[in-house]
Amino acid sequence: MSIKAFAAKLFAKHIYNKTQKWAQNPIETQQKVFNELIQKAKETQFGKDHNFDKINSFEEYQKNVPIRDYEQLRSYVDEVVKGKENILWPGKPLYFAKTSGTTSGAKYIPLTAASMPFHIQAARNAILSYIHETGKADFVDGKMIFLQGSPILEEKNGVKLGRLSGIVAHYVPAYLQKNRMPSWETNCIEDWETKVDAIVEETIQEDMAVISGIPSWVQMYFEKLKAKANQPVGEIFKNFNLFIYGGVNYEPYRAKFENLIGRKVDAIELFPASEGFFAYQDSQKEKGMLLLLNSGIFYEFVKADEFFNENPKRYTIGEVELGINYVLIISTNAGLWAYNIGDTIQFTSLKPYRVIVSGRIKHYISAFGEHVIGKEVEAALQEAMEGTNVRVNEFTVAPQINPESGLPYHEWFIEFENEPSNLDEFALKIDNAMRKQNVYYDDLISGNVLRKLVISKVKTNGFQEYMKSIGKLGGQNKLPRLSNERKIADLLRIE
Template sequence: MGVKAWLSKPLAAYVHRKHQAWIQNPVAAQQAVFDKIIKKAQHTAFGREHRFSEIKTHADFVKAVPVRDYEGLADYFNRVKEGESDILWPGKPLYLAKTSGTTSGAKYIPITKDSIPNHINGAKDALLSYIHETGNASFLDGKLIFLSGSPVLEQVGGINTGRLSGIVNHHVPGYLRTNQLPSYETNCIEDWETKLDEIIEETIEQDMTLISGIPPWVQMYFDKLIRQTGKPIKDIFPNFSLFVYGGVNFEPYRKKLFESIGKEVDSVETFPASEGFFAYQNEQHDKGLLLLLNAGIFYEFIPAGEYFNENPTRLTIGEVEPNVNYALVISSNAGLWAYSIGDTVKFTSVKPYKVIVSGRIKHFISAFGEHVIGEEVEKAMQRTMEKYPTVELVEFSVAPYVSQDQGQSYHEWLVEFSNPPSDLDAFGKELNMQLQKLNTYYDDLITGHILQDLQIKPLPMGTFRNYMKSQGKLGGQNKVPRLSNDRKLAEGLIETAGILNANS
C-alpha cells in the first residue's frame, strides 16, 4: 500500500465521524445554514430588496422571496456579470460557472469564496466515504482520470469564468496532482473528439485505477480504447477499481459499460451541478445519495405536481416524505435565493436523508395530459432491457407525435442501439407495457385509445454523437435530454440520422 492510500484511511475515518453530527441532527443543521446565509446576505442588494433583516423563520422567507429560476433572477445575475459588488452575496464571486441550456442562452452561476469549498469537499468526501466503507484506498496510488471540460478561464466583468468542471480542476488537491490525467494541455483542448484522441494517447499505457465522468462520454473513451487495442478495459487497465459518475441516470448505460470493462468494479454516484454539490452515494449497497445538509445550501422541496401553481407548497427537510417527486429549490452561500435548479428528486430514505435524481421539472411529456417524467421512461427502458439481455443501447430520447387524426398520436422513442433487439415489435410492446405500469395517466390514454402504443425509431450508430456535435455540446458535462414535450430535439435527431444514412 502506497503512502497516499495509507494516509487516506485515518482521514476517511475522521471525516465520517465529523459528518455524523449533522446526519443525526438534520433539521438543526439546515436551520443553522438558513440563519447563517440570511444574516450574511442581509446587506446585499438582494437582501435589502427582500428585507432579509426581518426574516426570522422559513415562513418569513417564503413570504419575502418567491421561487424563481435563472430567467427569474436574470437582472441580478446580469449585474454580477457586469462587475457590481454586493448584489447576491457580499463582494464579488470568485468565479462564474458558465453553462448552457436555458431559453436565454448561456447561464452564469456565481461561485463565491464561501461556496467553492462545497464543490471541492463534496467530491473529496465522496471518495473518502467510499474508502471508509470499503477499505479500498489502493486507487489513490495509481492514475486518476476526470473526463471534464476545459480549465481555460475567461474574464467576464472582471471575474474568472468557465465550465464548472474546468473551474474545479484548478482546485484539485496537490497530493492528487501527480496522479491526475489527462495533462493540463490536453484538458484545454476544446474539440471533444480531438481531446479524446489525446487522452487515449496519454492514458493507454498508464496504470489507471479511477475513472470519472458522465457515462456516455466515458463509454466513448472505452469504445476508442477497445477499438485501438482489441482488448477489454480490464486488460488495458488491470488495476482499474473505481468508477465515479454523475449527471445522468446510470442504469441505461450500466450493462454496456461493464461489458466494455469486462468485470464488475465499484462505482460511486454523485450529484454535482454548477449551483452546488448536493449529494453522493455513501454506501455501495444503497443507490440513494446522501443529501449534504451542512454545506452552505438550504433546501426547499416543492411537490412536482404543484410546481407550476402560483403559490406552491415549499417544504423544508423535516417535512418531506419518501417516494414523492419533489422539485429541488436551493438558497446558498453562492448567493442563490429560492432558486429552482430544474431537477426533481425522490427521497429513498429520511434516516438519513437520501435522494435519487428523478428527472428535470421541464423535461416531461404531457402533450395529452399524461405527464410522463424522465424517471419513468428510464425505468421502463431498464425493465425492458432486463427481459431482453442481449440488447444494448447507446442513447435514447422520447418525444410526442401529435396527429390530427383521432387516436393516431403516440410517443416516439428515438433509440440508438449498439445491439438491437431481434424482434423490435416485441421489444416495443414490452416497453409500452412497462410505461403503462409506471404511469397511470399514460395507461388510461392507451386503454382509452386516445394514444397508440409507443413507436420505436431506431437511429444509426453515431446519431446522438453527431447531433450533439452539431449543437456544440459534444463531451464534457453535456447531457442529452431523455424526453421533451415538443419535437425540436426529435426532428434534429431524425435530420442527423438522414444525413448519416445518406453518407453510408
C-alpha cells in the same frame, strides 16, 4: 498497503464521523445554514430588497422571497456580472460558471469564496465514504482520470469565467496531482473528439485505477480505447475498479459499460451542478445519494405536480416524504435565493436523507396529460433489457401528436449497440413497464387516446452527430431523456 492508502483510510474514518454528526441532526443543520445565509446577506442589495433584516423564520422567508429561475433572477445577476459588489452575496464572486441555457442563452452562475470549498470537499468526501465503507484504498496509488471541460478561464469585469469542471480542475489537491490525468495541455483542448483522441494516447499505457465523467462521454472514451487496443477496457487497465459519474443516470449505460470494460466495477454517483454540489452516493448498499445539508445550501422542495400552481407549498427538510417527485429549490452562499435549478428529485431514505434525481421539471412528456418523467422512461427501458443481451448507447423520447395514420403515440429514439431480435416485442416490454409505473399513461392506452409506443432506430453515432450539430458535444452537456415537443426528434438522423 502503501502509506498513502493507509492515510486515506484514517482520513476516511475522520470524515465519516464528521458527516454522521450533521446527517443525524438534519433539521438543526438546515436551521443553522438558513440562519447563516440570512445573516450574511442582510446588507446585500438582494437582502435589502427582500427584508432580510426582518426575516426570522422559514415562513417569513417564503413570504418575502418568491421562487425564481435564472431569467427571473437575471436583473441581479447582470449587476454582478457588470462587476458590482454586494448584490447577491457580500463582495464579488471568485468565478462565474458559464452554462448554456436553453432559453436564456449563456448563464453566469456565481461561485464565491464561501461556496467554492464545498464543491471540492463534496467530491473528495464521496471517495472517502467509499473507502470507509468498502475498506478499498489501494486505488489511491493508481492513475485517475477526470473527463472534464477545459480549465482555461476567461475574465469578465475582474471575475474569472469558465465551465464548472474547468474551474474545479484548478483545485485538484497536491497529493493527487501526480496521479491525475490527462495532462494540462490535453485538458485544454476545446474540440471534444480531438481531446478524447489525445486522452486515449496519453492513458492507454498507464495504470488507470479511477475514471470519472458523464457516462455518455466516458462511453466514447471507452469505445476509442477498445478499438485502438482491440481488447476490453478492463484488460487495458487491469487495476481499474472504480467509476465516478454524475449528470445522468448510469443504469441505461450499465450493460454497455460492462461489455466495454469486460467486467463489473464499483461506481459512485455524484449530484453536482454549477449552482452547488447537492449530494453524493455514500453507500454501495443503499439506494440514493446523501443530501448535503451542511454545505452552505438551504433546501426547499415543491411537489412537481403542484409546481405550476399559482402559490405551491414549499416544504423544508423535515416535511418531505418518500417517493414523491419534488422540484429542488435552493438558497446558497453563492447568492442564489429560492432558486429553481430545474431538477426533480425523490427521497429514497429519510434517515439519513438520501435522494435520486428523477428528471428535469422542463423535461417531461405531458402532451396528453400523462406526466411522464425521466426516471420512468429510464426504469422502463432497464426493465425491458433485463435478462437479454440488448445494449443501448443512447435514447430519448418525444410525443408524436400528428401521425400520418392511427392514434398518437410516444416515439422512442434508440441507438442500439445490440438490437433486440424482435423490435416489436421489445417495444411492448417497454410499454408495459411504462404502464405499470404511470397510471395516466396506462389510462390513455386503455382509453384508446394513445397507441403503444413506437421505437425508431437511430444510426450508430447518431446522437453524437446531433450533439455536435448543436455545439454540445462532450464536457458537461447532456442529452435530454425526454421532451414535450419534437425539436430533438426532428433533427435526429433516423435510419
